[in-house]
Amino acid sequence: MPLRRTLSSATSVLKAKLGLRYISTTCRAVVLPRFGGPEVLEVRHNVEVPELKPREVLVRACAVSINPLDTRMRSGYGRSIFGPLLPLILGRDISGEVAATGASVRSLSVGQEVFGALHPTAVRGTYADYAVLSEDELAPKPASITHEEASAIPFAALTAWRALKSTAQITGGERLLVLGGGGAVGLSAIQLSVAVGCHVSTTCGKQSIEWVLAAGAKEAIDYTSEDIEAKLKGEFDAVLDTIGAPETERIGINLLKRGGHYMTLQGETASLADRYGLAVGIPMATAILLKKQFEYRYSHGIEYWWTYMRADSEGLEEIARLAGAGKLKIPVDKIFLLSQAREAHEAKDRRLVPGKVVLNVD
């Protein structure tokens, strides 16, 4: 046996005897070297595992889920930010096991099962054997759900949490409208609002009606065959628009009470920055948002927001509690292996799988 391999295997044995886990300095990852279709994704076996900063945690991935942001980033969405940083690793969501912790991490320990999500602008994503997240982006995984089920939840649920709890500050007895309740964020929003005692109405496709009602929505309107405005009665305290089309924005705003909150997931910051560059696009987006906020406050007496996912450790703990109690579920439609990331992206792009797709990382 060559000397290097002998030394490395001796080190592994010593680490194992001392109760330490052997962590390689490189690992397998799905890398995006350039923007394009699913065919640009490359499985590489020698990707560096970064050194941990004090508040960071190295997670050995068991499952990672695919979000619309992943397929959009792959196609070039956010190129003004990510273009200069290529090659990058896609993926926000993860469920796995703590492999190592930075010097200041107190709440998590090696060997613990965890789940969580990275911020939308993170460059080293989760489609890898090992991912690095900060301590506040992770929580203990509920023991009652599998890694695949857990990986489907955090990014979507934290986005819904940001809108409903941080922005609209929903409370029991309020009426919420979720435009597009059949997707992962919509289902999370329904379940988080029902958990605090809100009355939820939603729009979704025919195939999602059973799910949204099981999630606790009181009223589900099929947007493909029914007249949403004719069907929805009364006024709402908050509207979460996961679609963000001009038509859904108009409907959502007209259905709000004075003082209510309209929140869309389709903020224009990244697309304007992509079109005009960061220096022009970001101030332009801010100006457009401020103008809309001012106009809708004046014309309808409502608060208008672009919602973006953000880490929230308190939110993630509550999400974990609800998921553990069976009160927050995102159905997983199909599981691929990490090495099949291309096929999984193709399935999402071609709408062959309507619901959540997860990559198993074993």
Ligand SMILES: NC(=O)c1ccc[n+]([C@@H]2O[C@H](COP(=O)([O-])OP(=O)(O)OC[C@H]3O[C@@H](n4cnc5c(N)ncnc54)[C@H](OP(=O)(O)O)[C@@H]3O)[C@@H](O)[C@H]2O)c1
């Ligand atoms: N701003 C942020 O930080 C942020 C974070 C997360 C997601 N997002 C964005 O939010 C959107 C939803 O994300 P997701 O993870 O929930 O996606 P998803 O799980 O893929 O769900 C999308 C769902 O939207 C539904 N839909 C499409 N058109 C509709 C319409 N006109 N009316 C009602 N429902 C409609 C479809 O449901 P049916 O099957 O019922 O037709 C589809 O399943 C995506 O565009 C994503 O990029 C933004």
